[in-house]
Structure formats: C-alpha cells, structure tokens
Amino acid sequence: MAKRGESPRAELTFLLTALESRYLTVPTATAKQLAAEASWLKRQGILRPEGHLPVVADECDRPVELEWSEGGFGYFSELSGWIDVPESDIQSLAIDVTRLLSILTQDLHLSGRHEPHALVPELLWDLGAARFGKRLKRNPVLFARRLSDASSAAVIMECLQRRPTTERRVILTSTSGALLTEIPGGSHFISVEDVLDDRGRAVDPALVAIRIDEAPTESKGDLIVRAGAKEVVFFGETFRFPKGVKQRAVILYLYKKYAEGVLQVPSEQIAEECSLGERTRVRDLFKKHPAWEKLLFEQDGICGFAFDKAPKSEKTRD
Template identity: 45%
Template sequence: MPDRRTPGRGAIMLLLDVLETPKASIAGIAARQFNREIAELASAQLIKPSGHMTAGADDDDRPREFVWCPDSSSYGYFSEAEGWAPVPESDIASFAVDLTRFLSVVTGKFRLSGMATSMSEPTGGLWNLGSARFGRRPRRNPVMFARRMHNASVCNAVESAVRRQGNAERMVLLTTTQAELVPAFPRSCEVVSLWDVVDFEKDLLIDPNRIAARLSQRPLAGEGDLQVIADGKLVKFFGETFRFERGVKQREIIRYLFKEYQNGRLLVSSAQIVAELDYPPQTRIRDIFKNSPAWSKLLAEQNGMCGFCLDRERSGGPDGG
C-alpha cells in the first residue's frame, strides 16, 4: 500500500503556494529546491509527476528547448558550441497537485453531500463541493473551493458563478488565496482562506467547528446596515429608510424574512412564505409590494426565492422583474 504520511508544515505551506500558480504545478529548479517537501506531498498522494519542462534557460540564462534524445536516453538541448547538452531529469521534472485528492483530504471531516465537481477547466479555479452542516446550525451550507482569487479576472469569474448558484443558505467559499489578497465579496458568501483554518503543525484536515465559528462570529450585514424597527413599520437598510405603516402583509413578510435572516438564511422560498403566513396559495409576494419603493431595493425575488437585497451595493441586487 502507498505510504500516506501526513505532510509537515513546510510541505503544507508549499502545497498551498503551488495551488496559487496558474497550473497548480511546480517544476525545474524550484521543484528541486523543495525536494523533501515534494517527497512528503507525493507520499500523501497530494502531488504527482506531470511530465517535464519543455523550455527553460541554460546556465547563462539563454532560452533553451528541452527535448528527449533516444540515442543518449536523456533530456537536454542543442548548443551551437557544445552540441548535445544533457540536462539532469530532476532539473526539469514537473509535479502537479492532485486537486481531487487535495479537496477530499481538506474536507475530510465535513460529511459533504455530493461529489466534488470542477466548474471550470481541469486546472481551474472553482469547484462545487456539495453542502455540509457546520456545528449545531440547523441547515446545511453550500461549500465551494476557489484558488488564485488574488487574480482579478479569476475573482470576478468566481463571484459571478457564486451569484448564479442562488443558494438560500450562506455559502462557504474555501480558498488557497491568503485572506488579505481576496477582494471584498458578497455578504451571502463566507470566504475562508485555508491559511487561516489549517493547523500546519498537524494536518490538512479542516475542523468544521472553525467554519461554524466563522459563520456565527459576524452578522450578515454590518452593524446598523439592516434594522427592523417597530414590528416592521420602519426598516433602515444601508442608509435608506423604508416605511410600512399601512401595509399589514408587507410588515408580516418583512418580519418573516428578518427572522430567517437572523438564523442565517439569506433567501427563503416564496411558496414557503405564502404557506407559513397562511396567505392564499396563488398569492404573489411581488404583488403585495407592487407599489412599494422597497421592492428591488430592500427585498426582491429570484428563481422563486425571496430575500433582502444584501448585495445590491455591488451587483444591483436580486432581479426584481
């Protein structure tokens, strides 16, 4: 059986760094410098050989193309001065992270529902990992993984993909990008840098309780950003004030959404709201707020889900049409 020893601190740190490279790989002299760490990662089946570099530079930093020579059974390049110049295989060896294996190890304690699936190219930046229940939270949270979020184009693509998911529960977005390099993200998504939750002295397994703490330690909106006052007659939302002094049903819906929001649910099924508030089955929430300036500014519907427009500062909010 293969040896799956737990990588040490240096190897884990190297692994997270390599995952931030475009191809999630390390090669050549850089790989040789971390020979011990790569051996640990290979032993744990987290990294595997991925061929050889095809181009590089010689000792004088001149560009060279590395090829295989059957006659000498070696890799090397042709030099005008020396002819065939062999290159040690260790100098051009390439290693790539096994992303599927890495994600299964990192989330080994999550009891995820579903299989990890890539939402981009094989070496891509975004994976859907399913959902998990963290701590004593009553509902499961969707979990995704992204890398290279320091890159603006990658981050924008990840954010767009996250928004398209339309999850009712707050999303947990794991990333190998260090937290200080991740741009501001929608409040409906808790970005968790592995650098902050991995125990480098122990192993790669993330303790689900650390995620639960992250989900519970801060409100979904900043203090004062969302206030429901006087039993729903007045709502203060990101500096704007909305009044519902005469709309009984409007206040009921506002109170219902706010209660769910406090329990961590950002979106609620419109059908569920209608049923639990004992409205006629054909009731449409958008009709109740038809003439209210709050619709599409304070709350809106999207794909049969209703909630506060917590991300409208950045995206224009849920589709109120």
C-alpha cells in the same frame, strides 16, 4: 512529530502556494528543494509524475526552450555550447486536486459525499454541504483557487451568480486571506491556511464556524445584522441573541427575504424553512424578548421586521 526545522503545516503550505500558479503542476526541481514536504505529498498521492517542462532557465537565468538530441533533453548556450539537462530536473509533478480535497475535507462530514465536481475546470469545485457550529442547516461547500488573479476570479464569480442558492456558501480557497478583501460578498470566502487543524493536514470545522461568525456586518440602511444575527441594530436600537439559535435562524431568514425585497413572510413558511418544529410558532420564540414587536412583528399569520414601529432611541436590549 515534525523534524527540527519543519513546520507541521509545511506540506500543505507548500502545496497551497503551488495551487495559486497558473498550471496544476510542480517542477521536480522545486520539489527537490522542498524534499520533506514533497515526499509526504507523493506518499498521499497528491503529487504524481506527469510530463516534462518545455522551458528552463539558462546560466544567465533567461528562459530557453529545451530540445531533444541523442536521447536526451538540452539546449544550446552561446557561452557554453550544448548543455544536457537531466530528465529528473525537468520532470513535472501534477497536483491531484480530487485527492487533495478529499484529505483537506475529511473532518467536515460532507453530506451526499461524492468526488469533487468541477464547476469551472481547474478553478472551482463543488464539494457538497456541511454543518458548521450549531447552525440548523448545512452550508454548500466549494473550493476555489487563483482568486487573486482578476480574470480567474471573474470567471468564478460569474459561475456562482449563475447558480443561486438559498444557503450562504462556504468557499475554501488556496488564495491567501490577505488577498480576499476585494472579493464581493454573498459567500464566505475562507483561506484554507487560516483554518487548518493542529496537524496542518485538514480543515478544522470549528475554525470555519468561527470565521463564519466573524463575517463582516450585513447592513441595509437602518437594519444591521451582525455576527450571524447574534446582534441586530434596528434604527439605532440594539437587540442581542447570544444563545437563541432558532431566534437567529428566523432573523437571518427574514433578513435574506428582506434583501430580496420581500418585507413580510407567512409565519408557517418561516417555521418550515427554519426547521422550528411543528408546534413552535415564531411568536413563541420571541414573545419574552424585548425584540418582539420592536424588531419583529406578527399579524394575521404574517411576520416581518417592524418598520412601522421603528424605535428612535439608541439602546441595547438583551
């Protein structure tokens, strides 16, 4: 149980804020001010002593460089002369990102479990892949920090563009969700503080699944795919697939191919990529749904969106 005045999320909230600074360190003086939070982080091996800060603020709150003199650190003040600075006040605590990410993702059941692999040193890490909700396939999971910093975000986005993937990435980040609105699409960018479990100590996969389902509408002209294909608007006519997991998988796959400029795809390829099963045909999934031959068509073993039969009226079909 949290002590009075403390939040169950206080430790990681404190750390997530620290991760947005330029360096992966926390001044001991700051840790002293937040003793309870820092204590838990130290016990977990997330914070550990490493080096000293070269600069402190003087009595006028101006930055001054420390000097070593007679066995201790200090600086010369025009007001007070030489001032000794206790070593404990300038010791720096390093953030062990590998240890932190191991704790944060303990409930995600990442496949091919391995230590986080840095794709961009100190900015972007590959964590593996996880299945969220009832999705048929796993999503690649990454962790990024400092996405609110333009130069850091540019380096991260460049790295992602050089590493294409068939499945949409889930990118967890220490950056506040309010600052992610300008991040380009193509991945699910999710602030860790928005998906922490009730303990405030790890990412809740159920909350991540909800965030993915709430992803912004994907639109290309007269074809709009919403909420992970639970709703599709095609030339003004709305089709819904609230329970059809495999139906949605097919639509999302066809939409991805359509976005790449591929209008028709072999049905056999769709069945394999969407894990429909050896005896399940695309036609079998949709033949009793109003979307068949209105939204989707199949002819001679080829499937795609039915642009040549596009409906003109505005209706809702379930």
